[in-house]
Each structure stands twice: as C-alpha cells, then as structure tokens.
Amino acid sequence: MAEKTAKKDRGLWLRELKSELKKVVWPTRETVVKNTGTVLLCSVIIGACIWIFDYVAISAVSMILSIFG
Numbered sequence: 001m002a003e004k005t006a007k008k009d010r011g012l013w014l015r016e017l018k019s020e021l022k023k024v025v026w027p028t029r030e031t032v033v034k035n036t037g038t039v040l041l042c043s044v045i046i047g048a049c050i051w052i053f054d055y056v057a058i059s060a061v062s063m064i065l066s067i068f069g
Contacts, residue, residue: 027035
C-alpha cells in the first residue's frame, strides 16, 4: 500500500516538474555569451586586485623585516 502512495507521489511530482519547466523563460544565446563575458571580465579584474594587494603586502612585510631584522 505504501508503494502505491509513493508511486502516485512520484507521478504527481513529475507532472508538476513538467508543468514548471514549461513556464521557464530560457535565456537566448546572445544573453548567455554577454553574461559569460561579464563574469570572465569581473573575475580577471578581481584576480588582478588580489594579485596587486598580495604583492604590496609581501613588499611591506619584507621591508619591515629588513628594517628590524
């Protein structure tokens, strides 16, 4: 008896899933390409900022150690 209920629940879930997927507005190829470019550009900019901060921090620590060491 529990198996019948589980199968009905699964069937209901699949029907609802199919219904919801019909409502999805999928992005166009142009939108995906533009958004991908934006993400890549932001990643490069943030990576460069981290790299610069790391270089400055290492230089500052080295200078402090050379003064007091």
